[in-house]
Amino acid sequence: MDDIDSAIVRELQRDARQTNRDLARTLGIAPSTCLERVRALCQRGVITGYRATVDLRALGRPVQALLSVRIRPMSREVIEGFKAYLIGLPEVLNVYVVAGGDDFLVHVAVPEVDDLHSLLMDRFSGRREVVDFRSSVIYQHVTKDVVGPLVAG
Amino acid sequence: MDDIDSAIVRELQRDARQTNRDLARTLGIAPSTCLERVRALCQRGVITGYRATVDLRALGRPVQALLSVRIRPMSREVIEGFKAYLIGLPEVLNVYVVAGGDDFLVHVAVPEVDDLHSLLMDRFSGRREVVDFRSSVIYQHVTKDVVGPLVAG
DNA sequence: GGGACTTGCCGAACGAAATTCGGCGCGTGC
DNA sequence: GCACGCGCCGAATTTCGTTCGGCAAGTCCC
Numbered sequence: 001m002d003d004i005d006s007a008i009v010r011e012l013q014r015d016a017r018q019t020n021r022d023l024a025r026t027l028g029i030a031p032s033t034c035l036e037r038v039r040a041l042c043q044r045g046v047i048t049g050y051r052a053t054v055d056l057r058a059l060g061r062p063v064q065a066l067l068s069v070r071i072r073p074m075s076r077e078v079i080e081g082f083k084a085y086l087i088g089l090p091e092v093l094n095v096y097v098v099a100g101g102d103d104f105l106v107h108v109a110v111p112e113v114d115d116l117h118s119l120l121m122d123r124f125s126g127r128r129e130v131v132d133f134r135s136s137v138i139y140q141h142v143t144k145d146v147v148g149p150l151v152a153g
Numbered sequence: 154m155d156d157i158d159s160a161i162v163r164e165l166q167r168d169a170r171q172t173n174r175d176l177a178r179t180l181g182i183a184p185s186t187c188l189e190r191v192r193a194l195c196q197r198g199v200i201t202g203y204r205a206t207v208d209l210r211a212l213g214r215p216v217q218a219l220l221s222v223r224i225r226p227m228s229r230e231v232i233e234g235f236k237a238y239l240i241g242l243p244e245v246l247n248v249y250v251v252a253g254g255d256d257f258l259v260h261v262a263v264p265e266v267d268d269l270h271s272l273l274m275d276r277f278s279g280r281r282e283v284v285d286f287r288s289s290v291i292y293q294h295v296t297k298d299v300v301g302p303l304v305a306g
Numbered sequence: 307g308g309g310a311c312t313t314g315c316c317g318a319a320c321g322a323a324a325t326t327c328g329g330c331g332c333g334t335g336c
Numbered sequence: 337g338c339a340c341g342c343g344c345c346g347a348a349t350t351t352c353g354t355t356c357g358g359c360a361a362g363t364c365c366c
Contacts, residue, residue: 009212012205016169019323030345035325046211051204052165054299058199059162061299066251066258083295090300098219100289105219105258109299136253143247144240146207146214146262173353183316188354190314312363323352330345336338 001046004029008037009046013145016050053143061109064093064138065116069104071129078129079103085127091119102134113137154199157182161190162199166298169203206296214262217246217291218269222257224282231282232256238280244272255287266290 007027011018024034041047056062071082079097086095086106094107110116116135124133160180164171177187194200209215224235232250239248239259247260263269269288277286 009205009207013207014204016203016205020325021323031323032325032327032346033344036343044211045208047205048208049206050169051167051206051298052162052169052200053202053204054162054166055198055201056299058197059299066249083293087295087297092297093299094297095293095295096219096291097293098289098291100287102289105289134253136251136255136258138249138251140236140250141247142236142240144245145204146209146212146246172351174351184352185317185354185356186315307366309366310364313361314359315361316357316359318356320355321353323350325350326348328345328347330343332341332343334339334341336340 005037005041005046008034008041010145012038012047012050056109061091061111063111063113063116064107064109064141066136066138067104067106067108067120067124068102068134068136069106069124069130070101070132071103072131073129074103082127082129089119089123091115107138158190158194158199161187161194163298163300165191165200165203209262214244214264216264216266216269217260217262217294219289219291220257220259220261220273220277221255221287221289222259222277222283223254223285224256225284226282227256235280235282242272242276244268260291 004027008023011023011026020035020038021031023038024031027034029037038047056064069082071078082104083095083097086092086104089108091108091110092106093109096105096107097103098105108116108119110119116137120133120135124130157180161176164176164179173188173191174184176191177184180187182190191200209217222235224231235257236248236250239245239257242261244261244263245259246262249258249260250256251258261269261272263272269290273286273288277283
């Protein structure tokens with residue numbers, strides 16, 4: 001994990017579909033060398049996958065929210081079960097299992113604000129393990145790239 | 154935006170680096186047709202980019218947290234300024250600007266739990282617009298693909 | 307109801323890219 | 337000082353992205 005590997009990760013986070021030749025040219029190394037470093041990063045588990053990012057607005061789901069949920073009891077079975085349930089919901093984008101005041105933080109996207117209310121009423125309030133929930137509409141959401149191993153942070 | 158487009162988006166979210174031929178074979182269409190549909194999706198803004206996903210553990214930042222921050226005053230300048238400041242921090246992964254009890258929700262990743270404390274003390278408590286903050290360690294984080302336009306949701 | 311137009315799809319041809327592999331240089335350890 | 341191993345490079349091969357002409361189907365207008 002040297003500077004070149006960091007640069008590869010940074011570049012592939014910026015654009016995962018750039019050609020290996022372009023990537024090699026950017027880094028100043030041979031394409032074959034670049035290719036085997038990328039493969040090594042995948043094999044070592046540093047790079048876990050390549051994903052297309054989509055515009056939720058274009059997909060008809062412009063309203064995003066963060067749902068704070070408290071559940072009881074806090075047993076492993078209940079947590080895993082509720083997490084699996086959340087992942088099964090089509091509105092869900094991210095599930096955070098957190099410590100502190102809340103147990104779950106659920107990032108959702110729906111077509112309209114009304115659907116947020118429906119989602120809470122139909123999918124959350126009825127479940128027995130859910131003891132409390134709260135929703136926060138997201139005004140803006142910025143995703144950053146992972147820059148590196150925080151050597152100078 | 155028909156079923157084929159939805160399938161393309163779904164497949165490219167699963168693996169953005171699969172070859173156009175494989176994608177076309179999966180969908181049962183010709184590679185040329187597949188290619189122009191993918192390009193149309195990019196041009197229409199449905200697909201906004203392709204990104205490599207990395208393992209934060211492998212990058213030496215296994216501790217993740219969600220920071221809830223309240224700021225004052227809630228003017229556009231202060232919000233945009235603080236948001237830009239957050240994005241500049243190397244520990245930051247996601248910034249959510251939200252309505253409700255908190256104003257910002259900041260997703261961060263650091264090497265150790267101690268760094269979380271340092272981050273809060275050194276980068277947040279000193280800033281004048283920050284009136285309150287709270288941190289929640291993330292036990293698990295699951296990111297889901299966007300499945301579609303929620304027609305049957 | 308029929309004809310022209312538009313739209314989307316297909317398949318072959320071309321250029322470019324990914325991938326493989328043998329060889330080389332450099333650092334390390336003995 | 338010498339042998340070994342690791343990483344990098346560059347050419348050859350294979351696969352892929354991309355373009356383009358033609359075709360079928362659906363649509364609009366007459």
